[in-house]
Amino acid sequence: MYPEDSPTVPAHVPGPGSEHATLRADCANCFGLCCVALTLTRSSDFAIDKEAGKPCRNLQEDFRCGIHTELRTRGFPGCTVYDCFGAGQKVSGETFEGRDWRGSPDTARRMFQVFPVMRQLHELLWYLTEALSLGPARTLHGEIRRCLEETERLTRLPADTLAELDVAAHRESVAALLSSASRAVRATAPRGKKRDRRGADLIGARLRGVDLRGADLRGAYLIAADLSGADLRLADLTGADLRDADLSAADLTASLFLTQSQLNAARGDAATKLPTSLGRPTHWGD
Structure with missing residues (x-):
């Protein structure tokens, strides 16, 4: 181990806090999308099988989990691991402007299609936001910032467009940029x-x-x-x-x-x- 003030420790700024605020799950402002849109397979992570689009049996009318404080002991540790990176509240409050799938059943199918797409985009936003805090990658910050802005633009597309978005292609371009940033930072590690x-x-x-x-x-x-x-x-x-x-x-x-x-x-x-x-x-x- 080496001391924290050692000159071999590069100028790496720890992951941002407030910058990531909108990329954290806010279940109180979401329509329980991860409890409905996703497929659950009975395993050590989930106690039940559940089809995509079908509400989990533990989801209450107010879109809250009825066993939230007991998930791990009740056989749902996978739920405690999942993170939507804030995609749930974005889809619920912005993409669908507060219209929930129970009150507006006509939105359900499209909402459940959009959610996993938004989740991927928000995960990329998390990585790109962190990349902007990496000192040794400063020469890439301009490109990273443009990529972040483009990813944010994609998250604000209409639901129908989002549902058909080729996220894989966008992920590929982002991954290449993040890989370059990673190399720049890792190159500062001790030889x-x-x-x-x-x-x-x-x-x-x-x-x-x-x-x-x-x-x-x-x-x-x-x-x-x-x-x-x-x-x-x-x-x-x-x-x-x-x-x-x-x-x-x-x-x-x-x-x-x-x-x-x-x-x-x-x-x-x-x-x-x-x-x-x-x-x-x-x-x-x-």
């Missing part, structure tokens, strides 16, 4: 510490206390991996599968493109160091 493990199968890997500064872990399978005490500063965790990974005492303060849903799927403790933009999952205290 010899960088590892290219993009998409690697690290399920159950023993990485306790390992120095992973600057590692490329995009899309890596870290399911049930032991990352306790690991140094993940400047490691790119875009899309990494952290389900049941042990992050106890790990340092993620300057990890790149980490999301709340990834943390929610992992295990950690009071000693886990997190970016300022993310919260400590309540179940970590279980």
Whole structure:
């Protein structure tokens, strides 16, 4: 480990807080879209099978979850992991101007089609917003800002246009830009510490206390991996599968493109160091 004021620590600004405010789920201003629009498959994550477009049996008339405080103990831990990045309230309050699928049944089908598209766009907004806080990637900030503005424009398209949007093509262009930003930041990590493990199968890997500064872990399978005490500063965790990974005492303060849903799927403790933009999952205290 190296001290926080070491010159080898690059000028990386921790993930933004207020800038991400509109990209956080606000269930009180959503029509329970994740509880209706998505398909649930009976598994260790969900206690029931549910078709897309059919309300979950736990969804109440006021669009709130009837077992919200008991989701994990009642067999729905997958619900505590899911994050819409604020897409739910955007679709409910802006795209459909407050018309809910119960009061206006004619909106239901289109609303449920738009929601997953909006969710993808909002996830991209989260990553792009973080990219603008990365000092070593400042030469890319102009392009990143233009891409962010274009993504935001797409989120404000009419419902019919959004439903037919080719999100995959847009994701591809955004991914290339984020990859460039990631390389610029990871290049500032101490020499010899960088590892290219993009998409690697690290399920159950023993990485306790390992120095992973600057590692490329995009899309890596870290399911049930032991990352306790690991140094993940400047490691790119875009899309990494952290389900049941042990992050106890790990340092993620300057990890790149980490999301709340990834943390929610992992295990950690009071000693886990997190970016300022993310919260400590309540179940970590279980």
